[in-house]
Amino acid sequence: xxxxxxxxxxxxxxxxxxxxxxxxxxxxxxxxxxxxxxxxxxxxxxxxxxxxxxxxxxxxxxxxxxxxxxxxxxxxxxxxxxxxxxxxxxxxxxxxxxxxxxxxxxxxxxxxxxxxxxxxxxxxxxxxxxxxxxxxxxxxxxxxxxxxxxxxxxxxxxxxxxxxxxxxxxxxxxxxxxxxxxxxxxxxxxxxxxxxxxxxxxxxxxxxxxxxxxxxxxxxxxxxxxxxxxxxxxxxxxxxxxxxxxxxxxxxxxxxxxxxxxxxxxxxxxxxxxxxxxxxxxxxxxxxxxxxxxxxxxxxxxxxxxxxxxxxxxxxxxxxxxxxxxxxxxxxxxxxxxxxxxxxxxxxxxxxxxxxxxxxxxxxxxxxxxxxxxxxxxxxxxxxxxxxxxxxxxxxxxxxxxxxxxxxxxxxxxxxxxxxxxxxxxxxxxxxxxxxxxxxxxxxxxxxxxxxxxxxxxxxxxxxxxxxxxxxxxxxxxxxxxxxxxxxxxxxxxxxxxxxxxxxxxxxxxxxxxxxxxxxxxxxxxxxxxxxxxxxxxxxxxxxxxxxxxxxxxxxxxxxxxxxxxxxxxxxxxxxxxxxxxxxxxxxxxxxxxxxxxxxxxxxxxxxxxxxxxxxxxxxxxxxxxxxxxxxx
Numbered sequence: 189x190x191x192x193x194x195x196x197x198x199x200x201x202x203x204x205x206x207x208x209x210x211x212x213x214x215x216x217x218x219x220x221x222x223x224x225x226x227x228x229x230x231x232x233x234x235x236x237x238x239x240x241x242x243x244x245x246x247x248x249x250x251x252x253x254x255x256x257x258x259x260x261x262x263x264x265x266x267x268x269x270x271x272x273x274x275x276x277x278x279x280x281x282x283x284x285x286x287x288x289x290x291x292x293x294x295x296x297x298x299x300x301x302x303x304x305x306x307x308x309x310x311x312x313x314x315x316x317x318x319x320x321x322x323x324x325x326x327x328x329x330x331x332x333x334x335x336x337x338x339x340x341x342x343x344x345x346x347x348x349x350x351x352x353x354x355x356x357x358x359x360x361x362x363x364x365x366x367x368x369x370x371x372x373x374x375x376x377x378x379x380x381x382x383x384x385x386x387x388x389x390x391x392x393x394x395x396x397x398x399x400x401x402x403x404x405x406x407x408x409x410x411x412x413x414x415x416x417x418x419x420x421x422x423x424x425x426x427x428x429x430x431x432x433x434x435x436x437x438x439x440x441x442x443x444x445x446x447x448x449x450x451x452x453x454x455x456x457x458x459x460x461x462x463x464x465x466x467x468x469x470x471x472x473x474x475x476x477x478x479x480x481x482x483x484x485x486x487x488x489x490x491x492x493x494x495x496x497x498x499x500x501x502x503x504x505x506x507x508x509x510x511x512x513x514x515x516x517x518x519x520x521x522x523x524x525x526x527x528x529x530x531x532x533x534x535x536x537x538x539x540x541x542x543x544x545x546x547x548x549x550x551x552x553x554x555x556x557x558x559x560x561x562x563x564x565x566x567x568x569x570x571x572x573x574x575x576x577x578x579x580x581x582x583x584x585x586x587x588x589x590x591x592x593x594x595x596x597x598x599x600x601x602x603x604x605x606x607x608x609x610x611x612x613x614x615x616x617x618x619x620x621x622x623x624x625x626x627x628x629x630x631x632x633x634x635x636x637x638x639x640x641x642x643x644x645x646x647x648x649x650x651x652x653x654x655x656x657x658x659x660x661x662x663x664x665x666x667x668x669x670x671x672x673x674x675x676x677x678x679x680x681x682x683x684x685x686x687x688x689x690x691x692x693x694x695x696x697x698x699x700x701x702x703x704x705x706x707x708x709x710x711x712x713x714x715x716x717x718x719x720x721x722x723x724x725x726x727x728x729x730x731x732x733x734x735x736x737x738x739x740x741x742x743x744x745x746x747x748x749x750x751x752x753x754x755x756x757x758x759x760x761x762x763x764x765x766x767x768x769x770x771x772x773x774x775x776x777x778x779x780x781x782x783x784x785x786x787x788x789x790x791x792x793x794x795x796x797x798x799x800x801x802x803x804x805x806x807x808x809x810x811x812x813x814x815x816x817x818x819x820x821x
Contacts, residue, residue: 207556207557207558207583208556208557208558209557209558209583209620209621210557210558210614210616210617210620211617211620212617212805212806212809212810212813213242213806214557215611215614215617215809216240216242216611216802216805216806217240217553218240218530218550218553218611219237219238219239219530219549219550219553220237220238220239220240220247220530220531221235221236221237221523221530221531221532221533221547221549221550222235222236222237222238222249222531223235223511223513223521223523223533224236224251224267224268224271225271225272225513225514226256226271226513226514226515226516226521227253227270227271228270228271228272230256230516231255231256231257232253232254232255232256232270233253233254233255233256233513233521233533233546233547234251234252234253234264234267234270234271235251235252235254235533235547236249236250236251236252236267237249237250237252237549240802241802242802242803242806245801245802245803246802247802250263251263251264251265251267252264253267253270254547256516261547274363274364274417275359275362275363275364276364277364277368278364278366278367278368279368280335281334281335282332282333282334282335282340282396283332283333283334283335283337284330284331284332284333284362284363284364284371285330285331285333285359286328286329286330286331286351286352286359286362287328287329287331288326288327288328288329289326289327289328289329289342289344290325290326291325291326291327291346291347291348292323292325292327292348293310293325294309294310294311294323294324294325295308295309295310295324295325296308296309296310298325309322311323312380313379313380313381313382314380314381314383314384314719315379315380315381315383315384315717317717317766318354318355318717318718318766319354319355319717319766319767319796319797320355320764320765320766320796320797321354321355321766327344327347327348327349327350328350328351328352328353328354328357329342329343329344329345329347329350329351330342330343330344330351330362330371330373330394331343332371332396343371343373343394343401344373344375347375347377348379349375349376349377349378349379350375350376351373351374351375352374353374353375353376353389353413357374357413360414361373361374361375361413361414361415362374362415363415363416363417365393365417365421365423366417366419366420366421367421369395369396369397370393370394370395370396371393371394371396372391372392372393372394372404372415372423373391373392373394373415374389374390374391374392374412374413374414374415375389375390375392376388376389376390377390384717384718384719384720385432385719385720385723386431386432386720387410387411387428387431387432387433387434387720388409388410388411388431389411389412389413390403390404390405390406390408390412391403391404391405391412391415391423391425392404404423404443405425405427408427408429408441409429409430409431410427410428410429410430410431410433410436411426411427411428411434411436411438412425412426412427412428412441413425413426414426414462414463416463416464416465417465418465418469418489419469420469421444421445422442422443422444422469422489422491423442423443423445424440424441424442424451424463424465424472424489425440425441426438426439426440426441426460426462426463427439427440427441427450431720432720432723432724433720433724434718434720434721434724435600435601435602435603435634435641435645437456437458437459437638437641438459438460438461439451439452439453439458439460440452440460440463440472440474440487442472442489444491444492449489449490449497451472451487451488451489451497451499452474452487452497452499454496454497454499455499456637456638456639457478457635457636457637457638458476458478458485458499459476459477459634459635459641460474460475460476461474461475461476461477461482462474462475462511462512463475463512464512464514464515466486466515467515469489470488470489470491471486471487471488471489472486472487472489473485473486473502473512473515473520474486474487474512475509475510475511475512475522476634476635477604477606477633477634477635478501478635479576479635479636480564480576480578480604480605480606480607480629480635481505481506481507481508481606481607481635482508482509482510482604482606482607483501483502483503483504483509484501484502484503484509484512484520484522484536484541485499485500485501485502486499486500486502486538487499487500502520502536502538502541503536503541503543504541505543506526506562506564506607507524507525507526507607508524508525508526508606508607508608509522509523509524509536510522510523510524510525510531511523513533515538518537518538518539519535519536519537519538520535520536520538521533521534521535521536521546522534522535522536522543524543525607525608525609526607526609527560527562527578527580527607527609527615527616528554528559528560528609528616529550529554529609530550530609530611531609532545532546532547532548532549532550533545533546533547534546558583558584558620559583559616560580560581560582560583560585560615560616560619560620561580561581561585562578562579562580562581562615563578563579563581564576564577564578564579565577565578565579565662565663567658567659567662568658569651569654569655569658570651570654570658571651571654573631573640575628575629575630575631575655575658575659576628576629576636577626577627577628577629577659577662577663578605578615578625578626578627578628578629579624579625579626579627579663580615580616580618580619580624580625580627581619581624582619582620582621582622582623582624583619583620585668586668587667587668588667588668589668590667590668590669590670591622591623591624591668591669591670592622592623592624592670592673592674592675592816592820593623593624593625593626593660593663593664593669593670593673593674593675594618594623594624594625594626594674594675594676594677594816595626595628595656595659595660595674595675595676595677595697596613596615596625596626596627596677596678596682597656597676597677597678597681597682597683597685597686597689598627598629598630598633598678598681598682599678599679599680599681599682599683600632600633600680600681601632601644601645601648601652601681601725602632602633602634602641602642602644602645603633603634604629604633604634604635605627605628605629605633606635611805612798612799612805612808612809613679615627617809621813621816623675623816624663624668624669626659626660626663628655628656628658628659630644630652630655630656630659631643631644631651631652631655632644632645632652632681645724645725646724646725646726646727646737646740646741647740647741647744648681648684648688648725648741648744649688649741649743649744649745650744652685653685653688653689653692656676656685656689657689657692657693657696660674660676660696660697661696664696672698673698673820673821674696674697674698674820675697675698675699675700675701675816675819675820676689676690676693676697676699676700676701677700677701677702678701678702678703678705679702679703679704679705679760680703680704680705680706680767680768680797681705681706682702682703682705683702683703683704683705683706683768684702684705684706684707684746685705686700686701686702686705686757687702687705687706687707687746687776688744688746688749690746690749690752690753690755690757691746691749691750691751691752691753692749692752693755695754695755697755698755698756698819698820699755699756699757699758699815699816699819699820700755700756700757700758701757701758701760701812701815701816702757702758702759702760702773702776703760703761704760704761704762704765704767704768704772704773704797705759705768705772705773705776706746706768706772707745707746707747707772707773707775707776707779708745708746708747708771708772708775709726709730709741709742709744709745709747710730710742710745711747711769711771711772711775712768712769712772713726713729713730713742715769715771716766716767716768716769717766717767718767725741726738726741726742727740727741728741730742746776747775747776747779750779750780750783751783753779753780753783753785754783754785755785756785756786756787756818756819757776757780757785757786757787758787758788758789758790758811758812758815759773759776759777759780759787759788759789759790760773760789760790760792760808760811761773761774761777761789761790761791761792762792762795762796762797762798762799763791763792763793763794763795764793764794764795764796765795765796765797766796767796767797768797773789773791774789777789786819788811788815790807790808790811792804792808
């Protein structure tokens with residue numbers, strides 16, 4: 189027994205110290221697992237593995253199948269053919285796809301064919317650019333094809349609308365009704381300026397026999413997306429109520445063709461991210477953020493009975509259930525992450541909620557990587573609310589030492605801060621560089637009730653900033669936090685938070701890093717693409733002097749407080765980011781330079797709101813840590 193105890197006390201710690209700490213280069217060696225589905229015969233799990241190739245600056249993907257009963261994974265070329273495809277008609281005669289179709293004139297040569305070498309774009313309304321692409325007059329349309337692949341009909345012929353939705357919609361935006369006579373697709377029947385100020389997407393049903401189209405969600409004014417049928421023909425989808433509010437409560441609605449039923453309305457803390465029908469069509473499994481994680485839930489569909497739907501939480505723990513793959517009997521297959529692990533596929537026992545790892549794509553890699561620990565803390569904010577704060581510690585953390593500490597500011601503003609695994613804002617990588625990470629679930633995040641989620645809107649410069657200061661102040665009382673070496677980092681709304689805190693932090697922080705952050709509210713309102721976001725979050729336009737809410741919002745712009753900036757700041761900006769356009773980053777950098785503040789601009793001309801290219805991402809990581817080492821000495 190003494191020998192065993194000695195082994196535990198001496199050998200195991202020694203082994204952990206022999207492990208490598210995560211580096212940017214190692215991060216880009218991690219394979220990325222993507223679940224495709226369960227095979228039609230319920231015998232195999234189908235998934236792909238994307239492998240980054242830094243030298244070639246690209247990511248390549250290979251598909252596999254592995255027996256559900258266990259065994260070796262086998263490389264395959266026919267992954268999509270092995271799983272059920274709701275784009276193929278039930279009788280197999282027709283198939284749905286999507287294609288870009290030229291509908292509008294945009295280019296000089298469209299208007300003046302005799303000038304084919306002109307380089308001109310002409311617009312008469314907004315949405316002239318979106319996310320990272322300029323409008324070219326082409327729209328995504330749903331196309332009906334025969335079984336041999338020949339085009340039969342454009343179901344949206346002549347319409348200046350998109351399905352799949354841009355920029356993030358995919359082939360989940362359209363499917364067959366099990367009756368084989370109707371196609372349901374998602375689109376927003378608005379264009380130009382009307383499109384830019386509205387979030388009102390609808391589900392449309394196209395009759396293959398008559399060519400008639402019917403709006404299934406008429407009068408439902410928010411986002412209606414992700415249609416899915418059970419075998420009985422009941423249609424479920426995700427629905428938000430309010431037009432113009434992209435972060436409204438996201439519920440599951442089901443229609444039996446006569447009545448509509450909201451299955452998740454009773455749970456104020458539930459904002460559904462994705463869902464899947466049970467095999468028998470009586471229940472729906474879904475994932476939603478809750479208390480700083482993303483968990484798996486189940487809700488029954490009462491159908492025509494008078495029963496009320498009841499939501500039941502299936503999984504619990506410090507991890508994110510990021511998606512649902514499929515069901516086989518009493519087992520559900522899901523994807524899962526945590527702060528130390530990228531996506532892998534797990535099984536869930538639907539009776540007990542017990543989870544078991546099914547794929548082990550990166551296990552060998554992790555054996556050689558030192559893992560981080562974390563703590564889930566709750567602090568009291570200055571307005572007396574309980575707020576969750578994730579604290580991530582370096583490998584081999586020693587509480588008797590002092591560590592430089594980074595306050596992480598989440599984007600959104602209404603996106604959850606959970607057990608995600610990012611290939612850029614990677615907490616494990618930051619902590620592996622000997623930083624403690626303080627990540628508050630400040631107001632504006634789902635998973636803590638609708639009131640908390642909505643408290644950020646129209647008040648970006650208000651209590652939400654105090655939440656950040658409350659978090660870093662509470663953690664600064666811990667003896668292991670080096671209060672002389674604190675930094676603040678974030679992107680998007682998190683980047684805004686960095687700019688805003690730079691003017692009010694009163695020497696708490698020694699350095700700042702902002703990526704694609706909102707710096708000047710007026711410029712943002714005048715150049716961003718999705719104006720519905722600005723109208724909702726700011727409460728109106730800056731020129732409406734009679735709108736007190738809007739005037740207060742615009743008065744909170746970080747550009748109004750640059751005179752108080754006195755701390756080094758690194759600013760990162762994507763050149764193809766039309767959500768938070770380049771003027772935001774350039775304006776902040778110019779202000780810092782003219783103030784005489786140590787500052788650096790990292791400009792990524794080919795990147796959008798994210799950093800997607802391998803070599804760009806590695807430069808990003810190295811500059812990130814180089815700046816911290818320079819300014820947190």
